[in-house]
Amino acid sequence: MKIVVCVKQVPDSAAKVVVENGKVSWGDAPLVINPWDEYAVEAALRQKEALGGSVTAITIGGEGSKDALKHALAMGADDAILISDPALVNMDTQATAQVLAAAIQKIGGVDMAFFGRQALDGDAGLVPAQTARLLGWPALTLSSVIKVDGGSVKVERGIEEGRQIVTAKLPAVFSLTKDFGEPRYPSFMGIRKASRAAIPTWSLAELGIPAPVSVIAWPEIMNPPSREVTCEVISGGSPQEIAEALADKILAEKVL
């Protein structure tokens, strides 16, 4: 089974993210592998463990993005590729998908491509389905259970109403949700291996595609309006009296 997992480097979820002088800042918070992508790496590794084969982690970005690849390697991925090119900046999701689809095709013979459900920074959640569409592969997004049987796969996908059970033929694209199961921690040996790993860099020329054209622009990024609330603390009396007073306050808001 030839498996690819696509990852991204993002600010830690505990970061306080603000706009300062028109630029997004996350202070001194660390950049980490996108938390959703850890589930994708976990899913990729479990498929490899069950079926044999290899796991290749790929990302798009600068030198710093190698850290996300090293995290995947430390978890157990076999190798990693950094896709880096000065033209690959401010990409929208369909441009990102074009690059990833080209990389998956260049790797060749891929059976399964795994993604996190969305990136914690842009929050779009479009790249997995868009990459699948470009490859002409089934998009098995929001999967929480994956069972491969020969050349086909059965997944359970999270939908608003519960789960949808779908079968499809491989190759296919998968995006993972948190209820797939906890991602493993990098092992000590894994971290040592990752720190020594040679990570090749592919440019657009090596991918053999022109620079993708982004059509979405971001003219302004803002801090959200601050919430002007002062908390009215309900106190005094028995729990029953407090509850009565609180219920009256909530009802007086006329939103129930």
Add this chain to the structure above:
Amino acid sequence: MNTWVYVDHFKGTALPASWEAIGVGKTLGTVKALVFGSGVEALAKTAFEYGADEVLLADDPALADYRAEAFAATLGKLAADGAPDLLLFPTTTRGRELAGMTAIDLKTGVMVDVIALEAADGKITVTRPIYAGKLLTKETCSSKPQIITLRGRAFPKPAQQAGKSGTLTKVSAAAGDFPTKVEGYTTAEGGVSLTDAGVIVAGGRGVSNNPALTPPAGLDEKQAEVWRAQQGFALVKDLAAVLGAAVGASRAAVDAGYIPYPNQVGQTGKVVSPDVYIACGISGAIQHLAGMRTSKVIVAINKDAEAPIFKLARYGVVGDLFQILPALSAAFKKKLGK
């Protein structure tokens, strides 16, 4: 503006954000609603009642279940022929995926999970949250059609006008051998969907701390903690039942195994925006606040007066949720005549 709205539904029941999208489309011009499914003509009628001028109805057994590839092929062909200026989807699991695929087919972009928009000379500028709502961004799209998914509850649902009708156009499903097959469904355990909910009652780590409870014999420490938490969540669920509310949870509560992941609110769970959000035993980690900060009225019940959740709360109770919650359920039951 010539706007098309994709009506997302499950077995003929529309997700309310679909009607909100028709409302948005009507503020910009004429609306064609897209209804895909099998035996869904009734849904087309409802789309007229929410304001659609025309409905493109693809009613075909091949569309009985949502399958991304079959639906995208049908939609892509219609849009290539009909050339809408704007395609609106509700930001649902299906809506988001279909919007993304359609954008690839039509060589355009998607502005996703939009909470506000304005139009000038046929060009839309949207506002949408990024970093789970820690920031907002404006976005524009330089290609046509402009594709937008609208966040549920961010726009008003138009009034339903009984009996209003319009032009019903039957269209065919795209033919083809699509690579996926739907085997069936497992339904979520009852209750109200978090993203559609007007009221949410949510529990955090604090729900496991009831000192008055003695766990049954034979449980190890972790099992006893989960057992305690489940008793605590029973109080959360009782209040939710009285209010017709959805049940939410913090990541800490989900990671500790107190309640399943679909209930998680926050940066790595669901982002919600109800009218009332009652946080019980939730301290208010930044990842949780990001997921619920746009709720209209936030109520916090927590024994720690310094908990960050109180900074967002309109009303707060510093106290024992195991005493306050049952009393609050009883008070609402009485006042709401239930």
